[in-house]
Amino acid sequence: MDDESGDVAAEIFGKPDPIFEQKSLVDVDHVPQPERIVGRDDEIRALSMQLRSAIDGGSPENVVIYGETGTGKSLVAKHVSKVAESMAEDVRIGTAYIDCSDDDTETQAVSHIARKLNNEDQTGVSVPEMGLSKSVYYTRLYSILDELYDVALIILDEADMQADDGLLMSLSRSRETGKTDCRVGVIAISNKVRWAENLNDRVKSSLQPRELNFHSYDANQLRSILEHRRDAFRGGVLEDGVIQLSAALAAQDHGDARQAIDILRNAGMLAQQQDSETVTEKHVRGARREAEKDRFHDLIGGLTIQKKTTLAAVTTLHKQTGRDEFPTGEIYTAYTNLCQVIGVEPRTERRVRDFVRNLAFLDVLDARKENQGRAGGITIYAGLQPAHDLEIVHEIAMTDDRFADVDDSETTVSK
DNA sequence: CGTCCACAGGAAAGCGCGGGTG
DNA sequence: CACCCGCGCTTTCCTGTGGACG
The missing domain is CATH 1.10.10.10 (Winged helix-like DNA-binding domain superfamily/Winged helix DNA-binding domain)
Structure with a gap:
């Protein structure tokens, strides 16, 4: 039996994947090519406007982005800041993306930002992961900024997960308090509309954020998002209506692109497990439950x-x-x-x-x-x-x- | 209509951790 | 190396709260 199972394993590994051609396209963290970002042109335009002055060395506006989960907030923020970084010619722009649900205390967040922006060879500044006091992390961050950048764009994803407003306060006031000459732009992302309203007044006055609301995707947009990822699957494997149904189910729930993609991926994996040659609508319905599980696993698994x-x-x-x-x-x-x-x-x-x-x-x-x-x-x-x-x-x-x-x-x- | 109950949640102090510093 | 420091988590203590009861 032992050697038999060895053969089975070898058989599976040796065979080309019958369902997926390029599975990474439907991975959760997959960042699509810009031409594959669907239905967010208005949002990309709006955010670019706010950051426009950065590439001339001016001060970028601070921005608060809010909208339901899976409406492309992080995606657009990352994309626009990356473009800004590469378009700037005479200005040194640094971007740092941190997820505040991972770094939910101020110290962790500052330490992470500093490490993202640092280049120890050039600055000679070392940023240990922990062990330093909050203020020392800030000091090191500011010397890194002075040394390497004219403008820094700092993206705080899930910004509402930050325990208090200290981080926002410090970053938004860093220039006026003379801590650094670098122009710091904060892009705070939240899926809680209330959060932006409840930001305390001190923070609001120093941050003076422009607000950007990302509305949910409708079924058509979800459908074209999924169409763009059709290449994940081998030709002819997806039965008619599979993409449409995945999009419709996701649109029914929250208009959440991540969920739509999860459903499609899980449908493929389900088909794979059942040795099916095609992905059917039945697989899609079964996958919805799995996708919901994935969502909760992300939310509470940690x-x-x-x-x-x-x-x-x-x-x-x-x-x-x-x-x-x-x-x-x-x-x-x-x-x-x-x-x-x-x-x-x-x-x-x-x-x-x-x-x-x-x-x-x-x-x-x-x-x-x-x-x-x-x-x-x-x-x-x-x-x-x-x-x-x-x-x-x-x-x-x-x-x-x-x-x-x-x-x-x-x-x-x-x- | 004032009292009063029992829990909410703020404040502060204790503790262990994992670094830095001399 | 011993010692120190701030952070984050937890407990302890205590004041605030507001509708049902008398």
Whole structure:
């Protein structure tokens, strides 16, 4: 049997991929060629206008871009800044892209930006990943800017994930406070419309951002986005209507291009697994669920075990009681029970309240405050956002080795 | 209509980490 | 090398909140 399986493996590796011709075209992180950016001409034009003066050595405007996920915000920002960088002739333009959901504290973000812009051979400045104080990172960043660049474009993706506004404050005021001669332009990207409005007034006055709203893609635009990636597949493999259906399903949900591409890719992989020669509409429908899983995996897969356990507590309560929201007290008992089962030291109730708020901020949970009056006090009721599939979220929340042995029907979670 | 309950969430202090510095 | 420092996470403590109860 052993040698047989060796043959099977060799057989699969040796055969050309029957479905995909150039799979990277439908990879999540694939950055399309400029001519393949579809339906965002207005947005590209608008952003370019704001950054126009940069290539003459003037000050670029600060920009806040907001719009739903998968509407091409990061894509357009990266594209335009890259073009600006290459078009500038007498001006040294540096661009740094950071994802604030990875670097969610000010220090991490500054350190990352400094490292992106640095060239140690030229500056002689070293930027360690951690261990320095915030102010030292800023000092080093400013000397790098002075040394190497006339203009710096700093793209802060998921800018709302930054814990506070310190980073925006410092960057936007760096020139007026004389920290650097480099002209710093900030492009802050957020998928929360409220975030831009809630930016505190101090930040707003020094940032004075131009606001750019990216609207969702409609089904036609999604369709042409997918058409542009048809080459990922071998000729004739996609049945008629597959692209149209993928686009339609994604448009129904959020008008999210990433989701549309995910659906198409997963449909291909599904067809592959089933040894099918073509990708059918049936594969597409099956892929939608997988795409949804991927989305949640990105969203919550990287959370700490504590936050995952909190979420798992909520989903387990959902499954066992059938109700759709729960007071924090109930969530906390469920959480501590779950902690016990998986052998994790439970945090205090105060801390778990923070976890719940955090999950609500990520749009995974809905949270609602209610005053129960004399005997009840104020309580937060939290439940899964109705748009989300309970089974999927539950499954992803429990993706950690420590949950491996947990059988949710047997784990008593409520009193 | 004032009281009062019980939880929300801000403030501050403690702790461990992983670097830098002399 | 020993020592120090700031950060991020957590706990502890405590004030604020607002509708039901009497």
